[in-house]
Amino acid sequence: MILLKIKYRLLLFLKLFIFQIGLGKYLLRNRYRERIIVFHGIDKTGETKYNSRFVSEKYFTQFIDFISKNYNIISLQDFYDKKFKPNTLNIAITFDDGYANNFKYAIPILEKYSIPATFFITTIQDNNTNFLWPDFLDLVSFYSNQNSIIFENQHYSKNHKGEFIYNGISLKNRCKKLSWKEIQPLLNIFKDEWKIIQQQPLNDYWELMNYNQIKEVAKKPLFKIGSHGYTHANLNSITFEEATLEVLKGKKVLESICEKPILDFAFPFGSYNSELINYSEKIGFKRILLVDYNTENEKNNPLLRNRFVINPHINFKMQLVYLLKGKYL
Numbered sequence: 422m423i424l425l426k427i428k429y430r431l432l433l434f435l436k437l438f439i440f441q442i443g444l445g446k447y448l449l450r451n452r453y454r455e456r457i458i459v460f461h462g463i464d465k466t467g468e469t470k471y472n473s474r475f476v477s478e479k480y481f482t483q484f485i486d487f488i489s490k491n492y493n494i495i496s497l498q499d500f501y502d503k504k505f506k507p508n509t510l511n512i513a514i515t516f517d518d519g520y521a522n523n524f525k526y527a528i529p530i531l532e533k534y535s536i537p538a539t540f541f542i543t544t545i546q547d548n549n550t551n552f553l554w555p556d557f558l559d560l561v562s563f564y565s566n567q568n569s570i571i572f573e574n575q576h577y578s579k580n581h582k583g584e585f586i587y588n589g590i591s592l593k594n595r596c597k598k599l600s601w602k603e604i605q606p607l608l609n610i611f612k613d614e615w616k617i618i619q620q621q622p623l624n625d626y627w628e629l630m631n632y633n634q635i636k637e638v639a640k641k642p643l644f645k646i647g648s649h650g651y652t653h654a655n656l657n658s659i660t661f662e663e664a665t666l667e668v669l670k671g672k673k674v675l676e677s678i679c680e681k682p683i684l685d686f687a688f689p690f691g692s693y694n695s696e697l698i699n700y701s702e703k704i705g706f707k708r709i710l711l712v713d714y715n716t717e718n719e720k721n722n723p724l725l726r727n728r729f730v731i732n733p734h735i736n737f738k739m740q741l742v743y744l745l746k747g748k749y750l
């Protein structure tokens with residue numbers, strides 16, 4: 422079994438080498454392959470101690486440089502229209518969460534290479550908030566000196582990894598089951614930590630694009646704005662009524678900011694169900710992005726596509742190997 426695994430990995434490295442010496446087109450001859458890639462944040466150094474959502478500006482540049490030279494990169498809309506080139510890997514690029522660092526680091530690089538991308542963003546700014554709760558929680562947990570906190574009348578204790586745990590469940594996993602309104606008491610519990618964090622040069626790890634930046638991105642012909650829900654709630658964990666409001670408000674607020682129809686939607690946390698897909702279609706989304714399909718049957722739904730999430734813990738070469746393979750396992 423181990424030998425088989427080594428053999429398989431060697432084969433993937435050999436394939437990558439063939440691409441690096443410019444002969445990749447022969448490898449993909451008579452084959453169509455497609456991937457939609459998801460990035461989250463870009464920072465200066467690729468810091469992963471707060472979370473696993475950021476790659477460095479250098480890594481991103483190297484990645485874009487390689488894929489633009491070796492593969493065919495198209496817009497998400499062309500991807501859905503199957504405007505694929507034969508004998509190559511056809512790639513569409515997406516970003517989730519709408520970080521200001523996308524505007525600062527990714528957009529200039531994408532423009533330099535003329536690479537199209539779709540940015541899936543929330544409109545939590547509508548609630549006078551310019552960050553998403555997972556980033557808030559990751560940062561305050563990392564910097565907090567509190568050994569325990571009380572949330573929802575439960576005593577959460579900090580473990581050696583810096584996570585707050587109650588009864589074997591992390592605060593983060595608990596929050597994935599809650600609406601933004603229910604999560605808000607945490608802003609008060611960690612207000613001192615958050616004040617300190619905001620005084621430090623940590624903006625790249627939490628700050629979202631403001632409305633002017635979103636508007637500016639929407640105006641650029643190379644880029645599209647898609648919705649990522651209203652407050653990044655896990656739509657499978659709240660009531661259907663709450664979930665439909667999240668989907669609808671996310672769309673409407675973005676449309677008023679961008680002054681154009683918003684037709685692309687990506688489920689927060691990749692979490693969805695068939696009723697929510699029907700609802701998203703009903704209110705006018707033309708392209709609905711997932712991470713993984715829930716069922717095999719959904720692969721036949723022309724609105725849906727799965728995506729390949731870039732993992733910052735994996736080095737550049739291995740990332741390309743997995744990209745060719747289309748999955749990490």
Ligand SMILES: [Zn+2]
Nearest residue numbers: 517518689690
């Ligand atoms: Zn997200």
